[in-house]
Amino acid sequence: MIRLYDTIEPNVIDEELLKLAVEEQGPQEAAGQVAKQEGINFKDVRSLQLDFQNILRIDNLWQFVSLTKLQLDNNIIEKIDGLESLVNLVWLDLSFNNIESIEGLDTLVNLEDLSLFSNRIAKMDAMDSLVKLQVFSIGNNMLDNLLNRELGGTKYQYSIYELKHWENQIQSKLEEEQANIAELEKHKAAYVEYLNGPYLFDSLYLEDVEAAKLAYLPGVPELLETYKTKFIAVCQSLFDYGLIQQEKRKAEVALFYECLEEALQDNRAQGLKTIDDFEKIHSEILNTIRNASDLQVVDTKMNECTEEINRLFDVLMTLEMQLVEQLEESINSFERNITDIVGVFVENVQGLMAQCRDLENHHHEKLLEISINTLEKIVKSEFDEDLPDDVRAVFSDKDTVVNAVGASHDIHLLKIDNREDELITKVTSWCTAIVDKVHNDEHNRNRKRVKEINQYVDHLQTELDNFDFGDLID
Incomplete structure (x- = not known):
């Protein structure tokens, strides 16, 4: 059975893996940050996703006593064990593993949906304890016993329809992931990736310990929600504008190359016609020389042929110089246009990012006001709210409060500045690169063309100089 992670060391479910999985699948906003600070109680987790982790052995799940849904598909698990304590489990996915036999499920009496699709199962033991089981997927295994197949197909309502439905779900998921990847690449090409949502805003608070503390103050959650809504709206405007500008840049580049190709083809056609006309005359002169019996006629025709070669050189070089001038004008026009388009884009990016900074400055002022008022109430013993010890420690004096709010503000401004610098650097670098190219x-085209003309003319002259008269002239 082919596995996606055959080149990775086998993994075991340990405390670090579980903690990371729960954090990633839990809330990612302010509530999630608070949860990370206070610690996560595994006993409260109801759903856990551990797919595509290259897990070899199931372990350390005994703490998840409230778990109702467990996803362990697409690993390298060889044996079903370590699930005894998960008595509340309703949904279990062990598909796409290396399991050889069905065992270790006796305690999962509440299980309703079990998937063992695409394993190495060759034997099915009694599963009478799973009285609530309604959906059982056992396709793509090694069941070679007709009785086992009937058991998997009849007793547990396994059907071709269910298998196809599961396969369709997998295919849909893959197609959705591919579409998401393609969409992200489109956003990256416009330099506005992750600006169509809360990503930038959330990043402001990702490493902001002080903001997590200040979030406990009365009025701050509402203030934060208002700030977030306005901030995301500005980011969305920048995202939409970025996609529009990307299309303008693409259109300008496409138009330039279209005009470039048209000029090259026209020049190429003129050059080919010039060479074709020359070769007709050249061939006639050579035939005259071959048939001549008079040395004076030969000498005259040889000189005439040399003049035709020189005339061909002049015409081809003139066509090339005309093309160079034409393309130079087109390139300079393109450079001005694309530089202007990028310049306007940069100006608008700076303006929208300035709005983000204005929102952050306004939020900072309001947060500082709430914090100072809270400090005054604490000093006067008028503050009745319960605060964690680390939060209350911030309100020991005014300087500590101001420093905490200021530190949070500085982190946010730095994140905004960095994202602006990143966007502007990328688009201006692209502009410089395409103009240079x-x-x-x-x-390079001009050098190659001049070289071709010279080589062709030299070849003609050499042929003429080495012309074999044979016995044509006595």
Whole structure:
């Protein structure tokens, strides 16, 4: 059975893996940050997702006594064990593993949905204790006993329809992931990835310990929610504008290359016609030389042929110089246009990011006001709210309060500035790179074309100089 993680060391379910999984699948906003600070109680977790972790052995799940849904698919598990304490489990997915036999499920009396699809199961023992089981997926295994197949198909309501439904779900999930990846690449090409949602706002608070403490103050959650709503709206405006500008840049580049190709084809057609006309005349002169019996006629025709070669060189070089001038004008026009488009984009990015900073400054002022008022109430013993010890420690004096609020504010501004710098640096670097490429490509094209003309003319002259008269002239 092919596994996605065959090149990775086998994994075991340990405390660190479980903690990381619970944190990732839990709330990611302010509530999630508070939960991380206070610690997570595994006994309260009801759903756990551990798929695609290269897990070899199930262990350390005894703390999850309230778990009702467990996802362990797409690992390398060989044996079903370590699930004895999960008596409240209703949904269990062990598909796409290396399990060889069905055992260790006796205590899961509340199990309603069990998937063992795509394992190595060759034997099915009695499962009478699973009285609530309604959906049982056992397809794509090694069941070679007709009785076992009938047991898996009849007793547990396994059907082709269910298998196809499961396969369709997997396919839909893969297609959705591929679509998401393609969409993200589109956003990255516009330099506005992760600006269409709360990503930037959430990043402001990701490492902000002081903000997590100040969130306990009365009025701060409401203030934070208002700030978040306005901040996300500005980010969305920047995201939408970025996608529009990306299309403008693409259109400008496409138009330039379309005009470039048109000019090259026209020049190429003129050059080919010039060479075709020359070769007709050249061939006639050579035939005259071959058939000539008079040395004076030969000498005259040889000189005439040399003049035709020189004339061909002049015409081809003139066409090339005309093309160079035409392309230079087009390239300079393109450079001005694309630089202007990028410049306007940068200006608007700076303006929208300035709005984000204004929102942050306003939030900072309000938060500082609430914090100072809280300090005054604490000093006067008028503050009745319960605060954690580390939060109350912030309100020991005014300087401590101001420093805490200021530290949070500085982190937020730095995150906003960094995102702005990143966006502007990328788009301006792209602009510089594409303009440089256009100039370099034209320079290389011109050198190659001049070299081709010289080589062709030299070849013609060498052929003429080495012309074999044979016995045509006595």
